[in-house]
Amino acid sequence: MSAPSSIHQLPPRMTPPWTNPAPLVDKPGGETNLLHRSAWDDPANPLRVEFKPWYDAPPPQGTERVDVFLDDNESNVIGTRTWTTPMDPADYYIEITADKLPAGEHQISYIMTNVGGVPDRSFP
Numbered sequence: 001m002s003a004p005s006s007i008h009q010l011p012p013r014m015t016p017p018w019t020n021p022a023p024l025v026d027k028p029g030g031e032t033n034l035l036h037r038s039a040w041d042d043p044a045n046p047l048r049v050e051f052k053p054w055y056d057a058p059p060p061q062g063t064e065r066v067d068v069f070l071d072d073n074e075s076n077v078i079g080t081r082t083w084t085t086p087m088d089p090a091d092y093y094i095e096i097t098a099d100k101l102p103a104g105e106h107q108i109s110y111i112m113t114n115v116g117g118v119p120d121r122s123f124p
Contacts, residue, residue, distance in 0.1 A: 068080070
């Protein structure tokens, strides 16, 4: 599935995602947030992009969707997941396969579309 075409440059308001494995410790003068080779080199262990739960109380029953994208390009979706609510707190993640992770420095963000069909964007 691709990202909804009506979503363009939403203002970020949600907590940024994080990865598992976490980035390596930054080295002075080096690149920041480098991922360990195991984060993108092992097809059996895709990179997990994890999210903070976005509800304090369970929402009404329905479906929700998250589209993970790179940099500031909401159409550059590298992973999508749809859930039926209510969600288990352990389910707030998407696995990204190595073929979706291009070389170079990138920022990861996501758009969550709630049960009412309303999208909201994360900080990178």
